[in-house]
Amino acid sequence: xxxxxxxxxxxxxxxxxxxxxxxxxxxxxxxxxxxxxxxxxxxxxxxxxxxxxxxxxxxxxxxxxxxxxxxxxxxxxxxxxxxxxxxxxxxxxxxxxxxxxxxxxxxxxxxxxx
Amino acid sequence: xxxxxxxxxxxxxxxxxxxxxxxxxxxxxxxxxxxxxxxxxxxxxxxxxxxxxxxxxxxxxxxxxxxxxxxxxxxxxxxxxxxxxxxxxxxxxxxxxxxxxxxxxxxxxxxxxx
Numbered sequence: 311x312x313x314x315x316x317x318x319x320x321x322x323x324x325x326x327x328x329x330x331x332x333x334x335x336x337x338x339x340x341x342x343x344x345x346x347x348x349x350x351x352x353x354x355x356x357x358x359x360x361x362x363x364x365x366x367x368x369x370x371x372x373x374x375x376x377x378x379x380x381x382x383x384x385x386x387x388x389x390x391x392x393x394x395x396x397x398x399x400x401x402x403x404x405x406x407x408x409x410x411x412x413x414x415x416x417x418x419x420x421x422x423x424x
Numbered sequence: 425x426x427x428x429x430x431x432x433x434x435x436x437x438x439x440x441x442x443x444x445x446x447x448x449x450x451x452x453x454x455x456x457x458x459x460x461x462x463x464x465x466x467x468x469x470x471x472x473x474x475x476x477x478x479x480x481x482x483x484x485x486x487x488x489x490x491x492x493x494x495x496x497x498x499x500x501x502x503x504x505x506x507x508x509x510x511x512x513x514x515x516x517x518x519x520x521x522x523x524x525x526x527x528x529x530x531x532x533x534x535x536x537x538x
């Protein structure tokens with residue numbers, strides 16, 4: 311029968327607006343988190359990371375917020391540009407059963423409209 | 425500097441055959457991890473190699489195997505291919521094991537099993 315694929319949530323953003331992408335992570339013992347961007351036909355590209363002893367980290371046009379109480383991670387992109395259209399993944403470093411591997415979220419499709 | 429190089433980029437194989445994929449990490453990176461990406465399951469960890477030793481393994485059958493050479497280059501092998509093995513196989517390299525600094529991904533090998 312037909313396989314059911316992951317239904318990626320889609321965030322539609324107007325060019326120039328700010329984007330917020332959310333991610334719920336699974337393991338309260340995870341200590342390191344990364345956001346990746348994947349464009350069509352390419353591998354995931356590192357955007358920004360944050361360690362569990364921090365709440366916020368800023369990069370160029372991007373900010374990552376970490377809320378350990380509710381196991382929530384967000385990526386904010388300022389002044390979204392057409393080149394920001396891609397799938398965005400959050401990833402957590404597992405420290406319990408398989409120390410060192412990354413577990414990825416399902417991803418969010420960001421579509422930037424003119 | 426050169427990024428992570430995966431060869432070949434595209435591959436078509438028949439059910440029952442075997443396949444070998446190659447990954448050359450960034451110069452100086454000693455850890456190589458492999459991920460399978462499908463629309464149905466997203467990004468799933470296959471295994472990690474560091475100093476020619478498998479450090480971590482994901483939940484994949486024994487048909488999936490890998491190795492790492494003394495120059496840190498890695499290969500993964502899938503034997504007795506099944507239709508469900510059709511996927512984008514991504515290789516990622518990191519300076520050290522334990523995922524302290526995040527991965528750099530290659531562009532992947534698109535495997536189609538017919």
